[in-house]
Amino acid sequence: MASRPIRILSWNVNGIRAATKKGFAEWLQGCKAEIVGLQEVRAQPEQIPSEVMDGSRWHTHFCAAERPGYSGVGLFARRKPDAVETRLGEPRFDVEGRLQIARFGRLVVVNGYFPNGNGKERDNSRVPYKLDFYAALFDRVQRLRRGGYRVIVMGDFNTAHKEIDLARPRENQKTSGFLPEERAELDRWIEAGWIDTFRASETGAGHYSWWSQRGGARARNVGWRIDYILASPAAMKYVHKGFIHPQITGSDHCPIGIQAHPTIFT
Numbered sequence: 001m002a003s004r005p006i007r008i009l010s011w012n013v014n015g016i017r018a019a020t021k022k023g024f025a026e027w028l029q030g031c032k033a034e035i036v037g038l039q040e041v042r043a044q045p046e047q048i049p050s051e052v053m054d055g056s057r058w059h060t061h062f063c064a065a066e067r068p069g070y071s072g073v074g075l076f077a078r079r080k081p082d083a084v085e086t087r088l089g090e091p092r093f094d095v096e097g098r099l100q101i102a103r104f105g106r107l108v109v110v111n112g113y114f115p116n117g118n119g120k121e122r123d124n125s126r127v128p129y130k131l132d133f134y135a136a137l138f139d140r141v142q143r144l145r146r147g148g149y150r151v152i153v154m155g156d157f158n159t160a161h162k163e164i165d166l167a168r169p170r171e172n173q174k175t176s177g178f179l180p181e182e183r184a185e186l187d188r189w190i191e192a193g194w195i196d197t198f199r200a201s202e203t204g205a206g207h208y209s210w211w212s213q214r215g216g217a218r219a220r221n222v223g224w225r226i227d228y229i230l231a232s233p234a235a236m237k238y239v240h241k242g243f244i245h246p247q248i249t250g251s252d253h254c255p256i257g258i259q260a261h262p263t264i265f266t
Contacts, residue, residue, distance in 0.1 A: 005240050006034040006257040008109065010154040010229060012210070012253035015042040016074065020049040022250035028052065033257070034078050035099070038110030039156045041072035048074075052265070065097035072097045073111050073155070077264075079104060088136045101140070105265040107235065108144050112137060112155040117176030124176045130158065134185045141232075142192065151266060152237035153194070156210075156253065157228050161186045161196070164205050165225040177226060194230040197242030197258050207244055210253045218252075227256045238264035 009031060013019040016038065028036065036058075041048075045062040053060065058076040063086040065071040075084070081102040087094045100111040115133050119125030137153075144151050159182045163169040172178045190196065198207070208223025217223060231239050240259040248254050 003262050006262050006264075007032060007257055007259055008037075008149040008152065008154070008229070009033045009255050009257040010039070010111070010156075010227060011039045011248075011255040012039040012113070012156040012227060012251060014040050014251040014253065015069075016052065017043055017047065017049055019250045020052055025049070027248060027250065027255075028058075028076065029137040031255075032085075034262075035102075035104075035109055036076040037109065038076075039072075039111070039113035040075040042069050043072060043214050044068070047162070057081045061100060061102070063097045063100055066095045070096070071113055071142040073100050073113050075100050075109075076103055077102070077104070088133075088140060090136060092129070093133055093136060099137070101144075103149070106148075106150050106165055107265050108141075108149045108151045110137070110141055110144075110151065110153040110155075112153065112157075114155065114157045114159070116158050117179065117182065124174075124179070127176055127179065127181065130176075131181060131185055131247055138185075138189060138192075139216065145232050148234075149232075150230060150238070151232040152235050152258075153231075154256075156226060157186070158226055159183060159186055160224045160226055161228075163189075165208075167206075167222040167224070175179075177224065189230060193233050195233065195236045195239075197229045197231050197236070197239055198225075198244060199242075199258065200236070200239075201243065208246065209256055213252050219244075227253060229256060229258050231258070233253055235260075235264065250260045 115130040117127035209227035211218035211223040
């Protein structure tokens with residue numbers, strides 16, 4: 001009998017406490033995933049709602065920012081990871097709780113919440129920091145590839161790669177998330193062999209993972225595709241398809257995922 005594919009999911013929940021009030025615990029219970037990576041958890045581990053944790057058969061790991069109520073990533077896995085790292089080795093990145101590198105056998109799942117380039121004044125002042133984070137993580141995952149691991153990098157990349165990946169490309173040429181230098185960084189990943197798992201399955205327009213909470217953007221599907229699961233060539237051999245679940249609410253982002261053959265771990 002053929003092995004049933006597994007699901008690996010990623011979701012920026014825009015605050016796990018807020019998302020739990022909108023049905024996150026029920027979604028998690030019924031999502032039928034092997035691994036779930038969350039971004040923008042915005043809570044310390046002890047602040048994770050009890051209904052998310054109580055009676056859970058998940059192995060869980062959270063990495064919070066030093067700043068309260070900011071950033072943070074979380075991992076839920078049906079199998080216990082062999083190891084989890086959360087640091088790139090630069091304090092300016094590590095204090096913001098943006099990264100988990102979890103190893104499951106031969107598979108490494110990198111769960112990242114990439115910085116937004118907007119500063120406090122919406123002035124693109126954080127773009128250099130954002131690009132430095134991209135570059136530091138790129139170097140780290142390239143080493144993992146060279147080490148023989150199958151690598152998946154998933155999360156909120158905070159960048160729409162191509163014009164097809166946002167509804168209003170012309171109006172956002174100078175907006176962080178669609179700046180030429182941000183898009184060029186994603187180009188670098190693709191040119192190095194990383195595969196955008198969703199685009200490997202779907203080449204059409206109108207597929208987004210984030211919508212502004214203003215002006216009824218989600219109802220009108222005026223969105224951006226800024227959440228990705230990138231696979232190394234070694235991992236992609238086991239990936240059946242990538243998908244987006246825009247019908248799932250509870251955050252300004254929606255979940256994304258892949259189906260993969262269970263032997264990806266071995």
